[in-house]
């Protein structure tokens with residue numbers, strides 16, 4: 334056993350004892366070499382006594398260590414993940430011909446990443462007002478299927494022009510480099526369409542008790558088609574098998590005080606303890622005819638009204654394996670919403686269209702032109718005319734023809750009579766439906782949940798100037814007068830009772846020269 338013989342430690346966890354696990358499975362140390370394979374001479378492991386340039390161990394280690402970073406993901410930079418499988422539990426072949434769904438009991442291997450927006454590596458997993466996501470890459474026999482989801486069933490906007498604006502408004506102020514509630518509040522006031530999603534994020538739904546509890550929504554309305562070419566319009570959702578549970582602000586503050594990696598740790602420990610994170614994959618299927626409805630079922634800022642859809646279970650994702658190397662398998666994972674398989678068409682709308690471009694471009698920058706050849710991203714089968722580029726290049730097509738079409742048996746496309754002939758074109762309008770926010774506040778939240786939402790909102794914005802607060806309250810008033818009143822009351826109460834500078838105690842200065 335790797336447990337200490339001397340002290341009994343009650344708080345030891347799997348993440349902290351991972352190195353002991355390694356030693357247990359590797360009883361003997363192996364030969365140390367430098368990157369190019371030469372064995373390291375023992376006296377080179379202390380550089381003080383050696384000629385610097387002839388110590389290749391020193392040169393190899395320093396030159397590698399100072400170049401070990403690649404760009405982080407622009408959004409959702411900090412996260413973790415694992416491997417596992419997807420298993421079909423319900424027959425959905427009447428909706429889609431996708432082979433991964435073809436049979437109850439069929440399993441498909443997956444890699445999944447869970448992550449938090451607005452925090453970089455080293456940041457606080459329990460940060461409030463951050464989006465959290467679960468992305469799953471299914472390695473299917475028809476190519477990779479990537480479903481990226483976030484913790485709210487709605488998205489902030491439908492016009493992708495707002496991507497940069499929201500991202501900047503929630504990020505650090507360009508002068509102060511401090512996250513800026515003034516900018517966040519101003520963004521909401523000027524873009525009330527985002528309020529609905531913000532209310533979800535400020536509520537208990539914004540802060541799960543760890544990634545295992547997160548529900549995840551891929552947001553868009555996807556067009557499925559079956560083998561006879563019949564289409565359905567669906568919204569997928571991954572629902573935690575543990576049920577959604579949230580942290581209170583008090584718990585979150587206490588935990589983040591000593592463990593900013595709580596979410597990553599909890600996720601790792603759970604898998605190692607065989608409490609496998611599991612999500613049931615379901616879809617809401619739109620019941621009516623899509624061109625005979627007043628409701629825009631493709632609008633990502635809105636939830637489908639009751640009675641317009643039925644919920645159909647599909648299967649479950651079980652993550653039963655931790656990664657062997659975070660950087661190789663999670664940092665280098667490239668989830669891209671464009672990765673869909675036959676039986677699932679691209680969702681219509683500008684938001685999805687810009688994502689098609691944005692992820693591919695971002696991953697070129699982060700991982701290079703051959704990101705799909707990095708092991709974790711490799712599909713089960715790929716065969717095409719792309720060649721060369723930055724490593725890894727794999728077999729690089731070997732000696733096969735490198736242009737298409739050709740007369741020499743290079744790979745050929747397939748035909749699918751069932752696939753819809755035309756991409757669906759939809760009309761998107763700039764209307765704001767504040768009734769969605771009203772419905773969320775009044776129909777989803779109970780009284781204590783309403784108060785917790787308002788508490789977090791008031792705490793987040795407690796430093797913001799009164800003029801802006803009045804404009805924000807005006808917007809809340811248009812949604813619901815109880816929400817506006819509650820916010821004003823809570824803000825006033827917190828302002829009376831909390832004086833942020835006072836929270837920092839006066840301490841005695843330390844002697845700068847303690848030995849004199």
Ligand code: HEM
Nearest residue numbers: 406409446448466468481482483493496551552668691695
């Ligand atoms: C204008 C719209 C959007 C743009 C431009 C955008 C852009 C991006 C980019 C560039 C990344 C990093 C990709 C990488 O480097 O690997 C990313 C990650 C992500 N996005 Fe989006 N996004 C948009 C909308 C959405 C929506 C609607 C969702 C909701 C499902 C979403 C969910 C995610 C998730 C979960 C990740 C993290 C993926 C991972 O863990 O690797 N995004 N997004």
